[in-house]
Amino acid sequence: MDTPLDRLAEQFRRLPGIGIKTARKLAYYMVQQPPEKIEEFIAAIRDAKQKMCFCSICFNLSSQDPCPICSDDRRDHGVICVVETPQDVSAIERSGDYHGLYHVLQGALSPLDGIGVEDLRIKELLQRLQNTEVQEIILATDPDVEGEATALYLARLLKATGIRVTRIARGLPMGGDIEYADEATLAGAVANRQEM
Amino acid sequence: MDTPLDRLAEQFRRLPGIGIKTARKLAYYMVQQPPEKIEEFIAAIRDAKQKMCFCSICFNLSSQDPCPICSDDRRDHGVICVVETPQDVSAIERSGDYHGLYHVLQGALSPLDGIGVEDLRIKELLQRLQNTEVQEIILATDPDVEGEATALYLARLLKATGIRVTRIARGLPMGGDIEYADEATLAGAVANRQEM
Numbered sequence: 515m516d517t518p519l520d521r522l523a524e525q526f527r528r529l530p531g532i533g534i535k536t537a538r539k540l541a542y543y544m545v546q547q548p549p550e551k552i553e554e555f556i557a558a559i560r561d562a563k564q565k566m567c568f569c570s571i572c573f574n575l576s577s578q579d580p581c582p583i584c585s586d587d588r589r590d591h592g593v594i595c596v597v598e599t600p601q602d603v604s605a606i607e608r609s610g611d612y613h614g615l616y617h618v619l620q621g622a623l624s625p626l627d628g629i630g631v632e633d634l635r636i637k638e639l640l641q642r643l644q645n646t647e648v649q650e651i652i653l654a655t656d657p658d659v660e661g662e663a664t665a666l667y668l669a670r671l672l673k674a675t676g677i678r679v680t681r682i683a684r685g686l687p688m689g690g691d692i693e694y695a696d697e698a699t700l701a702g703a704v705a706n707r708q709e710m
Numbered sequence: 711m712d713t714p715l716d717r718l719a720e721q722f723r724r725l726p727g728i729g730i731k732t733a734r735k736l737a738y739y740m741v742q743q744p745p746e747k748i749e750e751f752i753a754a755i756r757d758a759k760q761k762m763c764f765c766s767i768c769f770n771l772s773s774q775d776p777c778p779i780c781s782d783d784r785r786d787h788g789v790i791c792v793v794e795t796p797q798d799v800s801a802i803e804r805s806g807d808y809h810g811l812y813h814v815l816q817g818a819l820s821p822l823d824g825i826g827v828e829d830l831r832i833k834e835l836l837q838r839l840q841n842t843e844v845q846e847i848i849l850a851t852d853p854d855v856e857g858e859a860t861a862l863y864l865a866r867l868l869k870a871t872g873i874r875v876t877r878i879a880r881g882l883p884m885g886g887d888i889e890y891a892d893e894a895t896l897a898g899a900v901a902n903r904q905e906m
Contacts, residue, residue, distance in 0.1 A: 530735060544758065559751070562714040562740065563740070577715070601735065
């Protein structure tokens, strides 16, 4: 039985991290909302889609171009942190410790998924590095296969520029447990050990 | 910083079972979808809201009135299974073992939340029982405080009709573990024990 409710559940199921049970729950919840709540939800989607754009400098999602980070003079314009997604920018901003700029690649190298160098904002990163005061590039791609490959590729590519290139540390997360840490994390944590 | 993206995340966060992290992820995902995917999503919401209505007999959500269950002559019109929500109907239908009718109360008695007898479809249930062939009413409200209170209330109310009233069994779920079962479930499972 394919009802409009099933079709709505199917739409919810396509969202990341939403399984079939949650999708059904959301569909039932949605149709039982008063019409004004539903219109509010739809307006928020339309508004976000319309007003959010990619910053033409760092390719972060923003409602302004250039984005508030790129146009903030109090930030350190000598450091660029290279990340995969706008969500990564938000996460690092929430940590509150970083005051440089960003560059959002909009993905990571993944030959299996057909994502190559030309699909990422790498050309634009190189353009940013011409005639600028950039002294350090921090590679903050994810510590997974695609992210590591992307970091390695960029490190080699950027060597020619003479700019210092660093990679965020791999190590044990706060609240982590050595006993249950995986080998790669533990190996990284030992290799990246620091003086106390 | 309150951007249209934050406002969309806030809308997602109001959905049941969606925390702030998932809400942010969904908002980012949504604005990065192509416009036609977004319109498809919005159309599914509008379509479901417009076409789904409550069956005037059993108060289940349906795109027809009466719903396909109430209008199905092959089903046993002598049994009515009383549930709290349309989702409960779906769950029991998926189990595939029940072939009677339903009555959706659209909630459970909860004085603390201000939900009383007149807020549920109890009056409509009593009306259904006049001049019908109903021989059994199965009370399938949730096995929690509100659901139990509702079942107890209905059992007393329906006694006058002379119709057989039963309550779904409490017991151990399939794949459950006696060692980790809570006391109420275990007590119910022992009390409801059956001949083998």
